[in-house]
Amino acid sequence: MFSQSRRNLLVVFLTLLVIFEMVAYVTTTPRPREQFFQLYVLGANRLLSDYYPNDDPNIGVADLVRWYVGATDLMGSVQLIAIRVKLGNQTIRPPDDLQAQPSPAPLVTEFWRFIQDNETWEIPFFWQIVNADTLGGSTRILEMQINNETYQVPGLSALDGHNFRVILELWTWEPQPETLQFGWSSGNERRVAWVQVWFNMTSSARQ
Amino acid sequence: MLRIRWFLVICIVLAILLPLIAQTVTSASQPTEELQPQFSRAFVLVRRAETAGATHEEVTGLVILLNKALQLDEEATRLPGSDAQRAALLAQVNETLGRAETEATRLEVTASQRTFNNKIVAYVTGGVAALLATIAYAYGGHIWRRYRIKRTFQMRIFPKVK
Numbered sequence: 275m276f277s278q279s280r281r282n283l284l285v286v287f288l289t290l291l292v293i294f295e296m297v298a299y300v301t302t303t304p305r306p307r308e309q310f311f312q313l314y315v316l317g318a319n320r321l322l323s324d325y326y327p328n329d330d331p332n333i334g335v336a337d338l339v340r341w342y343v344g345a346t347d348l349m350g351s352v353q354l355i356a357i358r359v360k361l362g363n364q365t366i367r368p369p370d371d372l373q374a375q376p377s378p379a380p381l382v383t384e385f386w387r388f389i390q391d392n393e394t395w396e397i398p399f400f401w402q403i404v405n406a407d408t409l410g411g412s413t414r415i416l417e418m419q420i421n422n423e424t425y426q427v428p429g430l431s432a433l434d435g436h437n438f439r440v441i442l443e444l445w446t447w448e449p450q451p452e453t454l455q456f457g458w459s460s461g462n463e464r465r466v467a468w469v470q471v472w473f474n475m476t477s478s479a480r481q
Numbered sequence: 482m483l484r485i486r487w488f489l490v491i492c493i494v495l496a497i498l499l500p501l502i503a504q505t506v507t508s509a510s511q512p513t514e515e516l517q518p519q520f521s522r523a524f525v526l527v528r529r530a531e532t533a534g535a536t537h538e539e540v541t542g543l544v545i546l547l548n549k550a551l552q553l554d555e556e557a558t559r560l561p562g563s564d565a566q567r568a569a570l571l572a573q574v575n576e577t578l579g580r581a582e583t584e585a586t587r588l589e590v591t592a593s594q595r596t597f598n599n600k601i602v603a604y605v606t607g608g609v610a611a612l613l614a615t616i617a618y619a620y621g622g623h624i625w626r627r628y629r630i631k632r633t634f635q636m637r638i639f640p641k642v643k
Contacts, residue, residue: 279622283615283618283619286615286618287611287612287615290610290611290614290615291607291608291611293611294606294607294608294610294611294614295604295607295608295611297607298603298604298606298607301603302599302600302603351528351531351532352524352527352528352531352540352543352544354520354524354547386551386555387548387551388524388527388544388547388548388551389544390537390540390541390544391531391537392537447521447524449521449524449525449528450525452517452518452521
């Protein structure tokens with residue numbers, strides 16, 4: 275039989291073993307954390323200002339607007355994301371945060387990128403309106419140039435050219451099933467990230 | 482009368498579904514549809530390597546390959562009407578994705594082995610540390626008892642001074 279002192283030693287050993295193994299478990303198991311993305315638009319000087327040339331939101335044809343668009347992956351894993359650029363007017367629905375629904379505004383273009391955990395991907399977003407017309411007080415943007423690529427805009431108009439907006443939405447690729455989805459899944463929730471910048475198109479449109 | 486009602490119901494259903502279908506179609510525009518399964522497969526393999534414990538630097542190499550494939554795919558999509566050039570670019574995309582897949586598979590095996598080894602080392606270290614701490618405790622107790630005994634035997638008895 276064990277003597278009293280050996281029994282004491284066994285109790286001490288088992289207690290220490292449990293403590294040290296718990297420390298080993300905690301250090302080798304990754305801690306769960308909140309999973310999310312950040313999406314932002316910065317102005318010409320990479321600040322939250324100077325969004326319009328000469329600080330004038332009335333943008334004319336061929337006025338170059340310089341923005342920087344960025345996204346940060348804080349999901350804890352590699353993600354395939356798409357930033358979708360849409361052009362809206364005052365009446366078109368913006369994305370719905372609660373229902374995680376994208377805006378029905380026409381898609382102008384999209385930027386794709388594989389992005390690592392904790393990585394920020396920032397791209398210059400230099401755009402201008404290259405073709406627009408005015409008909410009966412309604413201004414219609416027909417063509418936009420983004421980063422030197424010209425895109426047709428499917429006939430979006432605004433009364434007197436007021437309150438157009440560029441809507442940027444963050445979409446993620448889900449490998450199972452292979453689909454592109456607006457926003458991302460965080461546990462059982464669906465979350466979205468989008469930004470919009472308003473502008474007027476009040477000068478230099480073709481009559 | 483019944484036919485007209487059915488026709489109206491179908492029209493309403495189509496009016497609701499068509500925008501949704503249109504949305505789905507535009508969402509699949511990039512990467513090139515024929516390459517989507519490959520992009521998806523490479524992506525899954527990279528994620529598996531990451532989950533297996535690949536380091537940030539190791540995953541960076543894979544992400545660079547994936548982004549290169551994405552860029553080549555975009556260039557191929559934008560090429561105006563040159564089938565030969567487009568095919569060459571798509572072949573490059575295939576090759577790059579193939580490299581990413583091979584590298585990700587290799588990395589997954591290495592990383593999972595490394596993670597397993599690290600766990601074993603951590604748990605064994607915990608056991609060894611508990612054993613060493615117990616030995617230190619026993620030895621410390623032994624020294625303490627010897628000290629107490631020594632002190633006891635060093636005691637002297639003096640007669641009381643009146």
